Amino acid sequence: MNSQVAAVGAGVVGPAGTTVDGLRVVLQRAAGTLAELVTYPSAGADVTFLACSASDFEPENHFAPHELRRMDRAHQLAIVAADAALASCGPSPEPDRCAIVIGSGLGAPGYLQGQIAAFTLRGPRAISPMAIPIAMANSVAGNLAIRYGFRGPANTINMACASGSAAIGEAMWLLRTGRADRVLAGGVEAPITAGSAASFARMEAMSARLADPAAASRPFDRGRDGLVLGEGAAFVVLERAAPGAEVVGHVLGYMANSDAHHMVAPRPDGGAAAACMRGALADAALAADAIGHVNAHGTSTRLNDEAEASALRMVFGSRPVPVTANKGVLGHLIGAAGAMEAIATWAALRAGVVPPIANLAASDVDLNALSEPAPTDSPYALSNSFGFGGHNATLVLG
Amino acid sequence: MTHIRDSVLNALEVVTGRERVGLTDDSRLNDLGIDSMDLLEIGAIVEQQFDVELDIDDFADIETLGDAIELFERLLVR
Numbered sequence: 390m391n392s393q394v395a396a397v398g399a400g401v402v403g404p405a406g407t408t409v410d411g412l413r414v415v416l417q418r419a420a421g422t423l424a425e426l427v428t429y430p431s432a433g434a435d436v437t438f439l440a441c442s443a444s445d446f447e448p449e450n451h452f453a454p455h456e457l458r459r460m461d462r463a464h465q466l467a468i469v470a471a472d473a474a475l476a477s478c479g480p481s482p483e484p485d486r487c488a489i490v491i492g493s494g495l496g497a498p499g500y501l502q503g504q505i506a507a508f509t510l511r512g513p514r515a516i517s518p519m520a521i522p523i524a525m526a527n528s529v530a531g532n533l534a535i536r537y538g539f540r541g542p543a544n545t546i547n548m549a550c551a552s553g554s555a556a557i558g559e560a561m562w563l564l565r566t567g568r569a570d571r572v573l574a575g576g577v578e579a580p581i582t583a584g585s586a587a588s589f590a591r592m593e594a595m596s597a598r599l600a601d602p603a604a605a606s607r608p609f610d611r612g613r614d615g616l617v618l619g620e621g622a623a624f625v626v627l628e629r630a631a632p633g634a635e636v637v638g639h640v641l642g643y644m645a646n647s648d649a650h651h652m653v654a655p656r657p658d659g660g661a662a663a664a665c666m667r668g669a670l671a672d673a674a675l676a677a678d679a680i681g682h683v684n685a686h687g688t689s690t691r692l693n694d695e696a697e698a699s700a701l702r703m704v705f706g707s708r709p710v711p712v713t714a715n716k717g718v719l720g721h722l723i724g725a726a727g728a729m730e731a732i733a734t735w736a737a738l739r740a741g742v743v744p745p746i747a748n749l750a751a752s753d754v755d756l757n758a759l760s761e762p763a764p765t766d767s768p769y770a771l772s773n774s775f776g777f778g779g780h781n782a783t784l785v786l787g
Numbered sequence: 788m789t790h791i792r793d794s795v796l797n798a799l800e801v802v803t804g805r806e807r808v809g810l811t812d813d814s815r816l817n818d819l820g821i822d823s824m825d826l827l828e829i830g831a832i833v834e835q836q837f838d839v840e841l842d843i844d845d846f847a848d849i850e851t852l853g854d855a856i857e858l859f860e861r862l863l864v865r
Contacts, residue, residue, distance in 0.1 A: 455804030514840055518827035 394561045395630035396637035399732050400473025402466050403621025404441035404719050407473070409637075412729070413736035416718055416744040417762060421603030424617050424720060429583035438586040439596055439605050441619035441720030459519055460532075461497030462579035462620070466725075467529045468536065470622035471573055475537065478626050481571055488541035488569035490560040491530045492552025492576035494724035494776070499582040500524055529577055541569045547724070548645070549776030550686070552576050553623065554727025554784050558643030560627050575624030576728035586618060592653065594690065606721070607748035608687030608714035609694050609758040616688045619720030623728035638735030641769070641785040642673025648779030654692050655775060659700025662781050666704045666771060669783035673769075677705050680785075681767020682743045684734045685758075686775045687714025688721055693775065698754035709757035711765070713737070717747030727774035727782060734770045734786050741765055791833075791860050798832035799852075812853025819852070826855060833859055 401407065404423040405415035415423070424439040448457060448465045457465070481487050501524045507515035522528060530543040542563070548555045553576025560574035580586070589595050596605040596615040606617040630636050646665045650656040670677055683705075686697055701712065715730050722729055737743050742762050749760040772784045796807045802825050810819070816826075823846045830843045841862045849855050 453804045455802060458802070514831075514834065518824060518831055522824075 392629040392631060394564045394627055394640045395634065396625035396640070396735065397628050397630060398474045398478030398626035399624070399637045400470040400477065401621065401623045401729060401732060402446050402470045403443050403623065403722060403725070403729055404619050406445050409732055409736060412733055413740060416715055416733055417742060419718055419745045419747040421747055422606040422617055422720060423718060424602035424605050426599060426602065427581060427586070431583060431587070436583045436587050437599065438590060439599060439602050439617045440581045440586070441617055442581060443621050459523055461500035461523060463493065463497050463577050464529055464532055466579055466620065466622035467491070467533065467577040467624070470575065470577070471533055471624040474573065474575070474624040474626050481537065481539070483570070484538050484540040486541060486570040487537070487539035488560070488563050488572045489530050489533050489539055489543040490546060490556045490563065490572060490574045491533070491544070492546045492548070492556035492724045492728060493526065493529060494547065494549050494552055494578055495580050495585060496526045497524045497528060497579070498585045499579060502582055502584040533573065537573070539573065548780035548782060549778050550721065550723050550726055551645070551774040551776035551780040551782040552724035552727065553729065554731065554772060554774035554782040555645050557625065557627070557640060557728060557731055558645060558782060558784055561640045561643055564627055564629050570628065572627045573624060574627050574728070575622065576725035577622035578723040578725040579620050580618050580723055581620050589618060596689065604748050606689045606717050608685065608689045608717050608746050609698070609752045609754055609756060610749045611751050611753035613689045613691060613694065615690055616716070617720035619722040621722050621725050621729060623725055623732050625728070625732065638738065639787045641675065641787045642669040643784055644668030644672055645780070645782045648781065650779055652779070653777045655696035657696055659696040659703065661779070662697060662700035662773065662775060663703035665781040665783045666700065666773065669771065669785045673785035675769060675785060678708065679767070679769050680710060680771050681765040682711040682713060682737070682763070682770050684730050684770060684772040685712050685714040686773045687716050687746065689716060694754055697773065697775070698756045701756060711743055711763045712756050712758045713743050714746045715744070717749065727772065730772050730774070731784055731786060734772050738765070738768060738770055738787065791863055792856050794833050794836050795829065795856050795859050798829040801832060802828045810852055812851060812856065814852040815850060816852065816855065830859070837863055839863060
């Protein structure tokens with residue numbers, strides 16, 4: 390193969406701001422979780438939880454009121470990130486050859502909750518005629534296709550928290566197999582809603598460190614007590630790039646598989662996750678020894694951290710491959726996480742410095758988890774994403 | 788009837804982001820970029836305002852803004 394799949398543009402909107410360089414700097418600093426307390430009233434007790442918001446993002450600066458009526462926050466975040474990704478590269482080729490692959494976990498939970506509330510209070514006539522076109526799982530993909538006039542396939546991948554990585558991986562295949570010449574790929578999630586937060590909280594999945602938000606998300610640290618929800622969108626423009634072309638980074642390998650074990654708990658030994666990593670390495674025709682660092686899924690939940698550490702030991706053996714995890718800073722962006730972390734991984738490779746894991750004071754897993762920035766001269770990294778449902782996705786990036 | 792016309796025009800502004808200035812009864816909905824989903828949304832707003840249920844099941848004859856206003860007036864006074 391004389392051309393590799395490369396990201397030629399990238400755009401982000403999230404807790405670390407609205408630029409790729411800002412994302413890199415904030416992750417490098419790793420000063421703590423970018424979380425704040427969010428409270429929603431409810432019929433019972435108020436719903437109070439920690440969340441990492443895209444606080445720099447003001448939808449009113451980007452959209453007119455009549456446009457906002459027809460969007461969930463997921464649409465807004467996705468459009469602004471996708472606009473930025475496309476603005477940072479050259480003009481698009483023939484529309485029929487332009488495709489879209491989007492990862493999303495929950496779709497449009499905020500909008501849906503509003504519609505259900507209106508229905509409960511005032512009956513079926515209170516539901517907007519636009520409820521289905523806005524709330525359906527493929528709504529963001531359809532909106533983007535219309536916005537950019539992309540007439541190739543527009544796919545929505547739902548692999549929960551692995552969606553963003555899988556979207557980039559599946560987009561890579563559209564290019565490898567010649568089904569498209571340009572693919573807008575990435576992920577979006579807008580889960581900071583009362584319903585989503587209460588639901589995650591009922592699983593006991595969320596950090597309860599309400600008094601100390603900056604210390605709440607702590608992947609691989611013994612003091613972890615759950616994840617912190619985050620919102621955002623991250624998109625890349627993928628193409629088959631000629632060798633030597635200036636790019637954001639390359640997608641060298643991808644693998645997805647399933648634990649086939651439990652809806653929310655990972656397989657404890659990490660066996661399927663390890664197979665996923667090995668498959669991605671084989672796809673990239675690289676040995677594990679070539680990988681300079683790992684951007685771990687690292688959710689800051691005990692079950693994930695232990696299973697992922699076990700999987701990494703299976704793949705890398707006794708070699709202490711440096712491991713970072715962006716969720717210590719960004720929280721868990723669910724369907725956007727993998728795409729945001731892929732962009733962060735490329736930024737780290739370009740800078741030659743792997744960012745540390747925020748809040749990693751004392752690790753309780755046998756892993757070279759970074760508590761300080763680490764220089765890297767390897768051109769290759771591996772990025773993991775694992776999702777509820779037992780979905781695993783690994784990207785090899787360079 | 789003036790208040791129905793006003794309500795429809797208000798709803799049109801909310802749904803399309805277009806101001807009513809310059810619109811006439813002869814303005815063609817196609818030219819204004821208003822489709823049947825927009826009309827349904829406009830209907831939903833008007834319906835809520837007047838606290839009635841509008842059975843908007845036939846858009847076939849709606850070509851102009853005047854047609855739309857007339858339809859809503861007919862449905863509301865029925």
